[in-house]
Amino acid sequence: MYYLGVDLGGMSIKAGVVNDKGEILYSDKVPTGRERHYTHIFKDMADLCNKVVSGAGLDISCIESIGIGSPGIPDKKAGILISSNNLGFTNVPVRDEMQKYFNLPIYLENDANAAALAESVAGASRDVEHSVLITLGTGIGGGIIIGNKIFSGFNGAGSELGHTCIVHNGLKCSCGRRGCFEKYASASALIYQTKKAAARHPESLINTMTGGNPDKIDARTAFDAQKAGDAAGDAVVRKYIEYLADGVMNIINTLFPEVIVIGGGVGNEGENLFVPLRKELKKRLYTEDVEETKIRGAEMGNKAGIVGAAMLGRNI
Amino acid sequence: MYYLGVDLGGMSIKAGVVNDKGEILYSDKVPTGRERHYTHIFKDMADLCNKVVSGAGLDISCIESIGIGSPGIPDKKAGILISSNNLGFTNVPVRDEMQKYFNLPIYLENDANAAALAESVAGASRDVEHSVLITLGTGIGGGIIIGNKIFSGFNGAGSELGHTCIVHNGLKCSCGRRGCFEKYASASALIYQTKKAAARHPESLINTMTGGNPDKIDARTAFDAQKAGDAAGDAVVRKYIEYLADGVMNIINTLFPEVIVIGGGVGNEGENLFVPLRKELKKRLYTEDVEETKIRGAEMGNKAGIVGAAMLGRNI
Numbered sequence: 013m014y015y016l017g018v019d020l021g022g023m024s025i026k027a028g029v030v031n032d033k034g035e036i037l038y039s040d041k042v043p044t045g046r047e048r049h050y051t052h053i054f055k056d057m058a059d060l061c062n063k064v065v066s067g068a069g070l071d072i073s074c075i076e077s078i079g080i081g082s083p084g085i086p087d088k089k090a091g092i093l094i095s096s097n098n099l100g101f102t103n104v105p106v107r108d109e110m111q112k113y114f115n116l117p118i119y120l121e122n123d124a125n126a127a128a129l130a131e132s133v134a135g136a137s138r139d140v141e142h143s144v145l146i147t148l149g150t151g152i153g154g155g156i157i158i159g160n161k162i163f164s165g166f167n168g169a170g171s172e173l174g175h176t177c178i179v180h181n182g183l184k185c186s187c188g189r190r191g192c193f194e195k196y197a198s199a200s201a202l203i204y205q206t207k208k209a210a211a212r213h214p215e216s217l218i219n220t221m222t223g224g225n226p227d228k229i230d231a232r233t234a235f236d237a238q239k240a241g242d243a244a245g246d247a248v249v250r251k252y253i254e255y256l257a258d259g260v261m262n263i264i265n266t267l268f269p270e271v272i273v274i275g276g277g278v279g280n281e282g283e284n285l286f287v288p289l290r291k292e293l294k295k296r297l298y299t300e301d302v303e304e305t306k307i308r309g310a311e312m313g314n315k316a317g318i319v320g321a322a323m324l325g326r327n328i
Numbered sequence: 329m330y331y332l333g334v335d336l337g338g339m340s341i342k343a344g345v346v347n348d349k350g351e352i353l354y355s356d357k358v359p360t361g362r363e364r365h366y367t368h369i370f371k372d373m374a375d376l377c378n379k380v381v382s383g384a385g386l387d388i389s390c391i392e393s394i395g396i397g398s399p400g401i402p403d404k405k406a407g408i409l410i411s412s413n414n415l416g417f418t419n420v421p422v423r424d425e426m427q428k429y430f431n432l433p434i435y436l437e438n439d440a441n442a443a444a445l446a447e448s449v450a451g452a453s454r455d456v457e458h459s460v461l462i463t464l465g466t467g468i469g470g471g472i473i474i475g476n477k478i479f480s481g482f483n484g485a486g487s488e489l490g491h492t493c494i495v496h497n498g499l500k501c502s503c504g505r506r507g508c509f510e511k512y513a514s515a516s517a518l519i520y521q522t523k524k525a526a527a528r529h530p531e532s533l534i535n536t537m538t539g540g541n542p543d544k545i546d547a548r549t550a551f552d553a554q555k556a557g558d559a560a561g562d563a564v565v566r567k568y569i570e571y572l573a574d575g576v577m578n579i580i581n582t583l584f585p586e587v588i589v590i591g592g593g594v595g596n597e598g599e600n601l602f603v604p605l606r607k608e609l610k611k612r613l614y615t616e617d618v619e620e621t622k623i624r625g626a627e628m629g630n631k632a633g634i635v636g637a638a639m640l641g642r643n644i
């Protein structure tokens with residue numbers, strides 16, 4: 013059994029043929045050209061799908077379904093993308109468009125949820141039934157897997173794990189709320205915190221390492237400074253991990269998933285991040301009488317979009 | 329089909345015969361006598377179960393299963409109550425004890441989760457598949473219903489909705505964390521906030537209404553003062569609802585349940601609480617493009633324990 017997975021992003025459309033173990037047989041990509049009318053975008057997507065099926069040495073009759081992951085909020089039942097800032101879409105009939113070209117089931121999902129499914133099928137949480145993925149990037153995205161399926165609430169709009177409040181009346185978030193998890197624990201938040209520390213501590217290695225140019229500070233800088241023994245870098249990382257632990261523990265005390273998978277830019281720090289994070293989580297445990305949630309790094313990388321979208325047809 | 333439900337509390341054991349609509353046919357109770365060895369407690373529970381079956385005019389052969397809800401952390405697969413401070417239990421073999429008396433399936437569940445199931449079967453969330461109950465009492469308890477079943481995580485220890493952090497580095501909670509939802513939005517928290525306001529504002533109606541005795545302040549006092557036009561009472565209620573909205577919105581942005589049912593002492597305020605709470609939630613919405621979670625008052629009252637426990641055998 014083979015499944016087509018499409019990762020529809022603001023810059024490129026990626027598509028791949030995936031087997032039922034979540035392995036990509038063949039994939040390719042084209043530019044999105046999001047300034048165009050959506051009918052043109054979906055025409056290119058259909059061509060790309062046919063191309064990767066041929067590339068995999070298969071016929072379209074071997075394909076079970078097409079899954080499409082994209083940023084934004086889908087109406088999964090209707091197959092409509094209700095809104096997507098990244099793509100500039102409002103109420104785009106994704107399923108209808110693709111069914112002009114293919115007589116196959118078409119599934120639509122938010123890309124973060126699709127990535128969580130990819131980790132659950134073939135990545136860091138493949139051995140468990142219940143898991144959560146959080147990605148620490150520009151914002152904090154994520155997806156919830158319950159019983160090996162995406163759980164996204166009654167309206168399909170979930171989950172918005174980056175927009176849980178961890179600081180009452182805290183920093184204003186782009187969503188309009190104050191104190192959101194992602195304002196304190198995303199890669200962007202870490203960069204903001206590192207820049208503030210650099211300004212306060214002119215002697216810090218943060219400044220040496222970036223030639224005193226704050227624009228060169230990225231999500232690795234504080235970790236690198238910490239490793240080199242810098243006090244300001246160490247303080248930034250410690251405080252960042254406290255915030256991260258608050259948000260991660262909120263997920264644990266709500267859902268008790270067996271595994272929380274951490275991805276995104278900051279997730280690439282791996283055990284540098286996870287070892288102190290696990291220590292902070294220990295301090296926040298509600299009880300020691302039960303088995304603990306495991307923290308693991310994401311494994312699917314940039315395959316997550318295609319694999320997760322493809323597996324929508326398998327794990328529906 | 330009939331089910332036995334047992335609500336095992338620190339003070340009393342309540343048992344009832346429940347039909348498959350979640351209606352109690354007959355119920356009764358006995359004191360728990362928790363200072364005794366658990367074998368004596370379960371002997372009394374078994375006698376009570378037989379008594380209510382007779383009271384309902386039935387024979388034990390008509391009963392499908394026995395469900396037991398209790399405070400604490402159950403190992404549901406093993407049928408063991410791992411720990412319960414309220415009952416002073418550690419690793420008590422509930423299923424084995426009850427199977428000395430009954431050749432029936434025995435289910436065990438945390439009482440807050442059982443109450444959530446009761447609302448889902450016969451109460452405020454009976455029309456939806458996905459719902460969450462939170463009870464605003466001494467602490468904040470709650471349960472998550474996904475697909476008409478209790479979801480309590482991979483280890484059965486969930487959910488601990490009162491122990492999600494809404495105030496980074498906030499007030500210290502009994503669980504060891506800081507800034508837990510229940511330290512700000514439980515009935516106890518509201519009483520604490522009301523007492524502080526009474527001390528700061530000697531002129532407040534809060535003091536008039538309680539004869540200046542802080543010990544007479546309860547979870548209704550600030551609401552009553554607000555209704556009578558008192559500025560300090562109004563400020564307490566408004567701030568309390570801000571905290572409550574933060575924690576409720578965290579549940580929404582994580583799970584997007586169709587309904588959140590609010591019970592417990594403060595929940596009894598009903599629309600006095602829910603109308604301003606819905607307004608605060610509106611301010612915190614991630615998007616207006618999707619259908620919103622509904623806020624409703626709990627309906628099952630003190631029947632929740634028996635009905636929820638009984639329905640464990642139906643909605644397993």
